[in-house]
Amino acid sequence: MARVPYLTAADLAPEDKPLLARDITLHKALVNNPAAARAFSGLGSYLRHGTTLDARLRELAILQVGWLARSPYEWSHHIKIGYDFGVTDADIEALIAESRGEATALDPTARLVLKAAREVYAGPGIHYETFAALRTVLDNAAIVDLVVTASFYCAVVRVLASLEIDVEESYMPYLKKYPFPV
Structure with missing residues (x-):
């Protein structure tokens, strides 16, 4: 159970109701502070709809972070979203293998994007060689x-x-299909 209440549109001022256009638990929690929800959604919306990065590569980077963090929410949501943007089951299986340091048949650009996402996650940022x-x-x-x-x-x-x-x-079902290691 979330640590803050899940709000509904009925709980919000009229100007804040659009913040729940996507009826998901993350947004229902974030609207406990509409200004923060608006800022959060602004960058999220840009990354989904305005980025110059190829959509499949974007989703692979997000999935990589979700996998490393063992974030059930992020992992499950972006498996579904990833499918909408060209991520395949073979891509997901390769991401899991790449995370274990195993070689895969994933295309070189996707492997590089996953490596960069792992380095960002580990911190402090992308290594010089990867960036080059x-x-x-x-x-x-x-x-x-x-x-x-x-x-x-x-x-x-x-x-x-x-x-x-x-x-x-x-x-x-996405968590059941691709569960985290125990």
């Missing part, structure tokens, strides 16, 4: 978007964990 390799396959705008995406989702998984946000029942 990114420059050979992504332009500066896409690199910035990758860094912002991985960094933002490092924050997201910490928000989810700190507020103990529940995974909605409709996302549970």
Whole structure:
């Protein structure tokens, strides 16, 4: 159970009701502070709809952070979202293997994006060699978007964990399909 109440549109001022356009538990918790929810959603919306980074690569970076953080919410939500943007089961299986340090048949750019996301997650940032390799396959705008995406989702998984946000029942099949190691 979340550490703050899940609010509904009925609980909000008229100007804040659009913050619950996506009826998910994360947003229902964040609207306990509408200004924070608005700021959070602004960057999240840019990353979903405005980024120059390829959508599949973006989702792989987010999934990598979710996997490393063992964030059931982030992992389950972005498996579903990832499917919508071209992530395949083979990609997810490769991400899990890459996280264990195993070689995979994943395309080189995707492997590099996953490595960069792992380095952002581990901190303090992307290593020099990885950044140099990114420059050979992504332009500066896409690199910035990758860094912002991985960094933002490092924050997201910490928000989810700190507020103990529940995974909605409709996302549970994704956790069952790709469970975290025990």
